[in-house]
Amino acid sequence: MAIDVYKEWLKIEAPNRPLNYYQLLKFNRFEDDPTVIRNRYRELNAYVRKFATGDFIEESQALLNELAKAMLCLTDAERKAEYDFSLGRKQAAAETSTSGRRTFEGIVVEEKLATPEQLKKAKNLSDAVGLPLHQALLQQKTAEPERIMMAYAESEGLPFVNLEDVPVDEYYAPQIEPATARQHSFVPVMADMGKLILASPEPLSLDVEDELRLIFDMPTRCAICTPQQVNAAIEKYYPRGAVRQVVKRDANAGSASQEAKAPKEKGAKKAKEPRETVELSDAAKKNRTKLALVCFNFGFMAGMFGMKLGMGAPTWQALAVGVVVGGIAGGIAWACAPKEVAE
Numbered sequence: 001m002a003i004d005v006y007k008e009w010l011k012i013e014a015p016n017r018p019l020n021y022y023q024l025l026k027f028n029r030f031e032d033d034p035t036v037i038r039n040r041y042r043e044l045n046a047y048v049r050k051f052a053t054g055d056f057i058e059e060s061q062a063l064l065n066e067l068a069k070a071m072l073c074l075t076d077a078e079r080k081a082e083y084d085f086s087l088g089r090k091q092a093a094a095e096t097s098t099s100g101r102r103t104f105e106g107i108v109v110e111e112k113l114a115t116p117e118q119l120k121k122a123k124n125l126s127d128a129v130g131l132p133l134h135q136a137l138l139q140q141k142t143a144e145p146e147r148i149m150m151a152y153a154e155s156e157g158l159p160f161v162n163l164e165d166v167p168v169d170e171y172y173a174p175q176i177e178p179a180t181a182r183q184h185s186f187v188p189v190m191a192d193m194g195k196l197i198l199a200s201p202e203p204l205s206l207d208v209e210d211e212l213r214l215i216f217d218m219p220t221r222c223a224i225c226t227p228q229q230v231n232a233a234i235e236k237y238y239p240r241g242a243v244r245q246v247v248k249r250d251a252n253a254g255s256a257s258q259e260a261k262a263p264k265e266k267g268a269k270k271a272k273e274p275r276e277t278v279e280l281s282d283a284a285k286k287n288r289t290k291l292a293l294v295c296f297n298f299g300f301m302a303g304m305f306g307m308k309l310g311m312g313a314p315t316w317q318a319l320a321v322g323v324v325v326g327g328i329a330g331g332i333a334w335a336c337a338p339k340e341v342a343e
Helices: 034-051 054-074 077-086 104-110 116-129 133-140 145-156 178-184 206-216 227-237 282-310 315-336
Strands: 187-192 195-200 220-224
Touching (some): 034 054, 104 133, 104 145, 116 133, 133 145, 145 220, 178 227, 195 206, 206 220, 282 315
């Protein structure tokens, strides 16, 4: 049985569909306070999760995704300005401009995320070692990491995302180079309004954004999260030794595709590509070493006895041939061994 989740669950009577983000979060146009928007999102998120069992699992998940998209857009200064303009707003809100945005230190003071003494100590640490102030406060544990990172996100004009509410997108995640995700500490959470939203404790560099733009053919936008959450997500989706499952682009189709999807034409010359470095797990290294040693021993014995018994060669010559044959066998075994092992 079909259900109108907007009317039945959110009590929204507006007849026109689809709802815009303000209607979905039950605001009048154009709410500008990111804290108010986040709080409303959390209330609705918690309420809709009550329906995430039984007959309406799919409907509740779809609505949770819509709510997350609305929150991430309306708490992102740049995207909110674009969205408001599309709805007919003639002048961007003060929060969308750098001059009208609260500074991180101002938010810390106003919301009492640190005492004056703690703030002074954090600033001294920041100046002494070149550490950003929000990271210095995280180290001092003056407040919950989520509150500090929310303040930092607002000061940067970026949204804050809790990866427990908005999980990693399992379609986009495998298409990202694991080494890149680990090095720059980010995970993809969703695509919205033609942009790929990435969760990270820090805004990403232009080089990383350009690399991802080439892979997905869309620009990226950062949503700030806590270091603890992104580290846990990276360990789950990009463990050491993992390899990317999807190539950057299919030359014919112009879109991302699986590496083994299309067989290469017989006799076709393969264009030279930079070799991808793969970090092996400890278990994979141990297995490759064992296999190489076994093959070396078999090769050595076969070469030595073949020369000694089959051809009557002197002992020193048989030993030399055995070493050469064993080395070749061991090298082939090492090169051809699986690069990963099952957990």
